[in-house]
Amino acid sequence: MITVDNLVKSFSSRAGSVRALNGVSLEVQAGSVCGVVGPSGAGKSTLARCIALLERPDSGAIRVDGTDLVSLDGSRLRAARRQIGVVPQGDSLLRQRTAAGNIALPLESAGVDGPVRRKRVGELLDLVGLTDKAASYPDQLSGGQRQRVAVARALAANPAVLLADEPTSALDPETTGSVLTVLDRARAELGVTVLVVTHDMAVVRRICDDVAVLEDGKVVEHGKVLDLVSDADSRTAATLLPGLDQGEGLIGTHDRVADVVLVGFAAVGALLPEASNRFGVELAVLGGGLTRLGETPVARFRVGINGERADSALEWISEAGAVVRRTPKGPQGVAA
Template sequence: MITVENVSKSFRTTESDAPVQALHDVNLDVEAGALFGVVGEEGAGKSTLARCVALRERPDRGSVRYDGLNTTTLDGRKLREAQSQVAVVDSRLRPERTVAGNIAAPLERVGVDGTRRRQRVATLLDVIGLSRAAAQVPADLTPGQQRRVSVARALAGGPALLLADDPTSGVDADESGAVLSVLDRARAELGATVLLTTSDAGVAGRVCDDVALLDHGSVVESGNLLTLAGTRGSRIADELLPSVETSPSEAARFDVVVDVVLVGFASVGALLPEAGSRFGVEIATIGGGLTRFGDTPVARFRIGLRGQRADAALAWMAERGAHVTHTLCGLRTVAA
């Protein structure tokens, strides 16, 4: 468990005598074994927060705790020991070394013997899907493959925490999925806790369990992605969920028009038709669409209902996990 408690950090710049507040009273809880995403625009404070969590920066106020240990009080050998449990993905590879040689470099520095080093490198090459590229040099690889090698190198020493600051920057959309898949495997197969920062909420939506939205150095929203999906007013969910647009003339055809979020295979696939059949009402999808948060299907639909028991149908759906997030017309008794 990583706990960030009331962390604030400021810097002085050459442009101004006044310090720039990079972080302001930030609080986060990152569960062991989680893949946690910090989302925010450029300049929101994501990299500063990442450096504080990785013990590369000391906060001005507040603390970063590892399993209850206040790391901000550590120095000397104890600080170095704590830092050794954290690996930061560095995209700069040594051009003269092979893929295997780049991954092996951290192990060589700490004196791991040849047999164990080769075994570890082989395992990591398999994790990143580049076993056949072991003898190639970075120049032979695509940007996405190079980034995967960088992740493997960071994982070489078996860190408890892997920090990936904007891991898909400079990687095209076709290859970014493979990079994110490696981070997911690092968590699932190697037991690392992964902290990912990104300016693209879609990146977090593809692999993260929990997310926090950082805005001008403050956390303005945080939680489990699937929970946020059905939370009214969630900025993260609004960015990740399909947009819904309907013409007034189309909406006017129905007695009730609402926006609804459905999470999970059963809800997305069966809840609307079952509600229509059970209550004898017509339910039509008139806007929205389907996406995925990780492996879980999530839909935001604008639906129109026609029939005397439309409100009862929506209440029944809400009892089974549907989230009514916005009412356009007609709904009288169903709470969001």
């Protein structure tokens, strides 16, 4: 587990001191993938660099499996750093080394002998799907392949934590998918805890269990992705779920109108039709749509309901586990 407690980090500039992190606190569960998102200048990369101890925070604690890394120095600090693999932003591979040679670099530095080193490099090339590119140099690889080699290199020393800073920046959607698949495999097959710094919410949608939203050096939202999308007022829901702008002109043609969030295969596929049949109401989808968060389908619909038992249908949908928020349409516009 990674625990960040009240982290503060400032930098000096010509205009004076700039506080990049202002009391940041968050927890990342072991074996999970957490996305750190926010606008440029929010403090995302500074947070990642502090967790990797590439930057020393001014104050606060950074604990990995209960050990406060900020309090360490000397050999204990070096040992702790080996437990954290870092995928830096941008292309970081050495041009004079092959893909295999780049992956082997941390193992060479640690004094790992040849046979063990070659075996580990082979395992990692297989993990990232680049066994056939072992002898290729970086300039012979695509941008996505170079990023996958960088991930393999960061995993070479069997770290407990992997920090990836904007790992999909400037990559096309297909290439982005291949890099994210590798990060997800690292978590699933190696048990690595992954912290991904990104400006792209599609990364969160694809692989993240948790998300922390930074703004002006502060955490303004943090939690499990599936919990946050169930909160209609959360920034995560506003960004990840389909929009509801469609159907505004149809609201007045229905007895009741509500915004409904459905999570999971059973809810998305059957809950609304079952409510319609159970209560004898006409139910129409006015807006919204379906998306996928990891392997979980999630829908947000604006629905219109006509019939005497419209209120009962909405109450039943809510009791069945959906999130229901009635859209104002006269005096009945209250939350279910």
